[in-house]
Amino acid sequence: MKADTNYDVIVLGAGPAGLTAGIYLSRARIRTLIINEGTVGGQMVLTHEIANYPGVEKTSGYQLSGIMKKQARSFGCDIIGNSSVSDLQLEGAVKSVRLSDGREYKASAVILAPGGRPRQLGVPGEETFRGKGISYCATCDGDFFTGKEIIVVGGGNSALEEAVSLTKYASRVTVVHQFDHFQAFEYAIEEARSNPSIRFILSSTIAAFHGNENLQSVDIKNLKTGELYNMPIDGVFIFIGYVPNTEFLRNQQILNERGEIIVNADMETGIKGVFAAGDAVVKRFRQVTTAVGDGTVAALAAAQYVHNLRQLELAEA
Amino acid sequence: MCIPVYEIMEELEPQYPHVKFFDMEFDNPDAYVIRNAPECRGFMGLPFTVYYKNGKIVKATSSIQTMDQVKAILNQEFGVPVNA
DSSP, rough: OOOGGGEEEEEEOSSOOOOOHHHHHHTTTEEEEEEEOTTTTTOOOOOGGGSSTTTTTSHHHHHHHHHHHHHHHHHTOOOOOOOHHHHHOOOSSEEEEEEETTTTEEEEEEEEOOOOOEEOOTEEEEETTTTTTTTTHHHHHHGGGGTTTEEEOOOSHHHHHHHHHHTOOOSSEEEEESSSSSSHHHHHHHHHHHHHEEEEEEEEEEEEEEEESSSEEEEEEETTTOOOEEEOOOOOEOOOOEEEOGGTTSSSSOOOOSSSBBOOTBBOOOSSEEEESSBBSSSOOOOHHHHHHHHHHHHHHHHHHHHHHHHHHHHHH | OOHHHHHHHHHHHGGGGTSSSOOOOSSSSGGHHHHHHHGGTTTSSOOOOEEEETTEEEEESSOOOOHHHHHHHHHHOOOOOOOO
16 A cells, blocks of 8 residues: 555545645644545635635635635645545545545545535526526626626525626526525515615526527426416526535435435544535535534544544554 | 636646647637637636637637536547546
8 A cells, every 4th residue: 555545534525624624634743635526615716705704804715715725735734636536435444535537545534525516407408508698606707797687596695695796787687586485684685675676586486498509588487376488588697505515425324315414513424434524514504614613623523533543553552 | 617617727737738728818808819709609607718729719618617528628629648
């Protein structure tokens, strides 16, 4: 076994939870490797402005993730980005992670922090018109819709806040939401409702996307009456929450029915030496701060686990 | 959505020495060549990723792409790297 493929802890995921775990573990002189499937920083890098991260007046998600990555590396944490896991062995004293390029790494403990991705509607035309009228990022693509009519799908904080933000560009924003009420906080509802450029279609959903080179219209279904009608539209922004990136864990018996990782108060899963943190775990609030808190707890618990293992090995030697 | 694609390109650049990687601000006046390319007609999601071969556009994508998607295009249009 090559020395450089052996670690004390492997962290899967490099969002705020995974990077925080990397910072804490590496600073505690625990050999740590972070493996990330996508961009280091996770969903955080797509957040234009973070104004409620304590101790930092205002920053962008990209800047914050850059600092976290630098901090983790400064303590000696190794980070591999844009690599997918092809095989995972979590049971037993030695855990192993094989990447799709064939590299294999082993560790005494694993922290699962795979995060989530924007939930899709899953209706006909969604894939075809992604980037051609359908977007999941208002900050990135809002400018393309200057003077145009758009739909925002969703009824949570993200949907209503982004709907207000998109009125800077669009001539009219229509919020389409499946329920007859919103899940967002009152301040977000009030701000959206008081904006004259925003109208609402409630108890409805988009049933299909249509167009040629780019999106031209959507079919909207009223979920109470069953009525289906076509609405010409230039763009659709979808903010209907996130799905956990836990498909690679589906055989591990640690997920609930929604695919979220079940953990205890120490962020420990049902498998000894396997911990989890961040947006992929079962919890109510998914924020950068809660991910950082999860990552801290998971790291400290994993550090204790590794320490106990070492003590046991010394006692047996 | 640009940042994830930038990071992918930065990681792939050393693996594809036979491919030259460039990035350009979307609002840069010189980027009109990209914005107005027929291959980018209908694109409404950043980044626009355009693949040139012998001076001609052979592929263009809009919005976020995964590393596997980018590698598939590079391998198909420019060949698999020798050390891959």
